[in-house]
Amino acid sequence: MNLFLALVVAVLFGTGATLLLKPDLFRVVVGLVLIANAASLTVIASGLRRGQAPIQPLVEGEPVSDPLTQAMTLTALIIGFAVTALLLAMAYRVYTTHRSVDLDDLARSERRAEEELERGVPVEHDETEAAAENQVSR
């Protein structure tokens, strides 16, 4: 069972790490979700032992399974859920301003803007960006 769980964790973590290296932001977020689940599974696996359910009243003399790791995993899952929501919201914000979630595209448009700034040509903004800058300067 331990070996099986270790394999699953390894596959989850490996897939997640591969996705993290992709330029597409949504793939990056999904990669992080997989890594979060690999971590939760590791926590579950760290308290793996056979026994009765840890609910009172307990049968005397029989081993009890570890309730602590279950509680920890539940907490870790909730944190992972919150983090996923936040990351997706941020990725969506990037999409609404740049019309792209590809990191290479973002880097290219940023470089273009910088070059134009150096040449003294006013940079073309879309409306949301201009509004944001107005807000900052105000």
Added chain:
Amino acid sequence: MSLLVAPLALLWPAAAVAALADGRRRATGWAAVAVLAAAVALLAALAVRVAADGPVEVVAGGWPADVGIRLRADALGVVMALVSVAVVLAALVHGVVSGLSPRLFPALMLFLSVGLNGLFLTGDVFSFYVFFELAMISGYALSALGGEGRMVGSALIFAVVNLLGSFLFLIATAALYRATGTLEMLAVADRARGIDPNTAVVIAVLYFVAFGVKLGLFPFHFWLPSVYGSALPAVTAVLAGALANIGAYGLLRFEAGLLPRELALGGGVLVGIGTVSIIYGAVQAIGRRDAREVLAYSAIGHAGYVLVALGVGGRVALAAAALFTVVNALGKALLFLAVDLRGPLVGAAFAVGAFSVAGVPPFAGFFGKAALFDAGIQAGSAAAVALLFVGGALTFVYLFQIYQHTYWRPGQGTQRASAGARAVVAAVAVVVLVVGLWPEPLLALSDQAGAALTRMAS
């Protein structure tokens, strides 16, 4: 109610209320400032008590000591908590007086303080993780606040890289629980001596990577310049002056406190990485023109000093690492708050911050550098002393480059900042000066911290 629980019990409900209130109103901002100021006062009282009577403990919910979750304030935790929350307070006041409009700004700052407060004052590895995520998630949201496009992009990278670090921390914690059967820090320190050396080394390396990412050490630093360069000034001050402390605290607590044998084993490697970090940060900082980027690379360089001190090891070096972290946090917060403002008062405050970070007496940073020198001399390492000297000199060079660029050039930065923001910066500068002139409490606390860490280890 115990003094240890009071700041948390005050901040948590206040943060929840602030999240529902409209943060764009001045009143909400000032209410948050008042709550945070009260929390700083409580933490200062707690620090006085810890300095006088030693560690304070509370078991949450009145459970028996080995069942309930333990809150524990020792010298290291309380000094880190006090300085970090004070930096958040300064940044919050700065944000409120300069009319920062994002709706969630006060609430996020309060949640961040809850997280910082909890993680520095807990005695349990898993509740450390929970508070740490609370602080970090507030940090991710703050770094994306008020901006579009580029800012959100770098905030997203910041979040992804640091979350990877957090999940590595979680995996390491699971392994530590499996190996020692407990999450109570003192008990873990006790039992960690008996676990299989191979397991312990893997756990120590995982913790090192997790906290190295937070601290922005050399091989894990790549997220740092872009987010420090694009976030709002008040937020950057919090990232550099409060969140970066988590990395240093984690390294001290988990490596030096819980797994000292493995730390000693990797001492040489840590000194090596720290050295590379110092040199790389300083050289990159000298090569940059933009003031915020210079400060960001400077943060990478200064993370290296903490690592060198950890690698040298021993009571004096650990105390020096703790002291250096907190005085450097104060100096960095001051510089980041000052960097976008103009005027003679701000120029003077920036100079105070620059002198402090470069380690010139009588400013706070001098004692951090002096303690590191002392540690290097006691360890008999000429290389460490030379490194500190060279690093200090380089710091001086790049900080005065930006000082020249921003404050000596007429016509630059015509928009004058509000008087309030300049007053906040001046107040932080006064704090740095006062800590520099009266460093005894901080020195005593950091010495206690070093002693406690080595005692946990032996």
